[in-house]
Amino acid sequence: MGVTTIPSSDRRAAVSLFSRLRTAKGQADPFPIYAELRSRGAVSPAPWGGSLVTSFDLCDRVLRSRQWLEPDKRWREKQGPGTRWNAPSSREMSSTLPALNPPDHTRVRRAAGAFDRTTIERLGRTVERVTDGLLDSLEERLRSGEADFVTTVGEELPVAAIGDWLGLPSADLPHLRNLTHDQVFTQELLPSASQLALSDAATAELRSYFTDLVRRRRERPGDDPVSRWIETWDAMEPDRDKADEGVYFLALFVLLAALETTANMLSTTTLLLVEHPEWWDRLAADPDLVPGFVEEALRYDAPTHVISRIAARDCVLDGTEIRKDEMVHLMVGAAHRDPSRHSDPDRFDPLRTPGHLAFSGGIHYCLGAPLARMEAHVLLGRLVGRLPRLALARRPSWAPRVAFRRLLNLDVTLA
Template identity: 35%
Template sequence: MLPLKRWSPEYEYDLLSPDFRQDPYPVLHRLRAQEPVHFSEQIRAWVITRHDDVLTGLAHSSISADRISPRLLQFPEQHRPKFQPLTRLLSMWALMLDRPDHNRFRALITKAMTRPIIMGFRPMIERIARELVDAAVTRGGMEVMADLALPLPLYVIAEIIGAPRESIGLLKRCAIDIVNFFGTPPATYLPTADVAMRSVLETAELLRDLIREREREPRQDLISGLIAARRAGEALEDDEIIATCILMVFAGFETTCNLLGNGILLLAKHPEQFALLQGKPSLMRGAVDEILRYEAPVQRLSRMALGDLVLRGRTIRKNDLIFFMSSAANRDPAIFSDPDRFDITRDSTQHIAFGHWIHTCPGSTLAHLEASIVFGELCRRVSELRLESDGPPQWHENLSVRSLKSLQVRFR
């Protein structure tokens, strides 16, 4: 494997520096203005930053949603067979598949995640949010990630798929290990893939046991719904049910966790916006969209070129890895005026935080609902959010997601 390429003078756009991790937007602004289709030697991938190019690329017939194959090709050849169990399960995700295979799996998820079904989870989400906020209010503050942003989506997604509460630790580890694999630089693909494979296979065994239980005693959960689809004639293997459930754990946990953490950070840093939301709850939907635009939980969307293609005069070769930077597209001044200003009253509906086209995140409605409930609960229960530290927030070292390590807030 080639060594990781850290910053040196030839890297005008350093995507691995601590400064970029802390605040990626100045570099992304320069890329979008100067080289919107850029090949980064550091991460061995194309970086696409303009809003219209991101939309075009995500729907392009010559660009595949397969983001496993190009990574596997960057592994030393002798190591590739070892990771076949991991790549096989992840390759069954609807988010990784192109038509026509995508249509089949997407239809199954869509049936289980219709808006009426999601809205039926509202009382459960409200109860969990109330319990977590109650405990924080009693203490006069909270460590946002540990006390709220991490546990709430885990409890919710466990209920949805039908996993017991005692398995939440494993589900959390599985989701984090997968996102670390997707968000690691090339030099650490092997160790992060090894960790992710262990977690995925352990979670697969848990889900395999749950499938056997639901075959005997169905319940109102995703596993039972997928088993019912199989009995109705859908040709679903156990591994396909398992892969779909792991996708829901990954998508339902990571995006929502980061949305909650990033949102509370922004509302604490912009007290006038928090006060505006408190006084006008009807702004809630727009506020959540603005949080998703301004500090996107998922910073980039990975794809693979199926053949050679030309974009803005640059030739992208077959099997090249492409990163469509939703974080840059969401601050494109061609779409959003004064894009570096956080404003919950603006129309942010053109954000790409949940992806685009057929691969739009299937859990977007659920994430929006959870965030609206949590932020609404804070608006009602807390008069003021205050950051305990004056220093910059600390972000995880991940190239794919915008995820806080911790965030301590006090209430008034």
């Protein structure tokens, strides 16, 4: 019937590809390795079990289908006490919005609300003010020679924006940012024991911080989303402790999503601008080109390169048999360079028709996508409008990750 199973030899052959992805060279340019993965077929074996999907159309189909689920709490518990899925940080993440399946997901998504036009306009004023201040700092550093865009702007803008929205003390933000970098390891593709330990410790600190925040907002509510989430959850959940827990998980999710993926999106988009200096003057002359530049940056090198799903039942995916509860890893970074979806996919072309999965898809489409896009639009518009072209002082380095990209530095000078 055209159904294939995956031989163990194919799994072993994939090990070297992922070993190369973890090297400094692989992190700096994973796309030739992704091309090798695509050459193995639209669906190929993952070294640790399950399957890898590299076709854009298949990734898109899985993300939009209700037949594919998040690895939720039920699934994680079934993996056994000795697995990474039952680490304290992983169990904690299983209660956040991205790890829920209907009907729980539907309920929590409704409680979360959305970044509507009014909210985006209010946040836009904050983002513009913060961006101008950060670019002042960047210019001052550049006058002395060079500056690290990541630490000066890229990581500062999203934490300031989300901190202002949530009403968090500015003095707390640097520590929350550092905790976020450690916490994300539990969401990586294959975290080591030491990385999980960092994630567990960071998660415990974040739980303490946000449960205390919820308690204080319950005692003294204000005009902020945490206070509004408390009202919403109280109307949905008669048990106050469970209501507060729901608010805590929403606040945790919003912080993690805003700080980690948005920060890298901003820095990577700026890197692409520096690497394609002809676009600096074009964006400055025609700000209407900025949104297209951002969308192409999201396709070219998305903040998240892997999204995982679980089969709701036995099925066949592009001729490969997938069992119920088996995991597939959607290799978004590879799918974005799929030549059947984009012509000349390795060429950076902000004028091409947009098409990417950087914000996932289906019911799990990113809640914060409007905010992330707005931050990128404001930053690029201000950057090309205020500064002359920038040049790399040295090649940047990347964190040793596969699923969640992170630029560690972006050292620039005036061109």
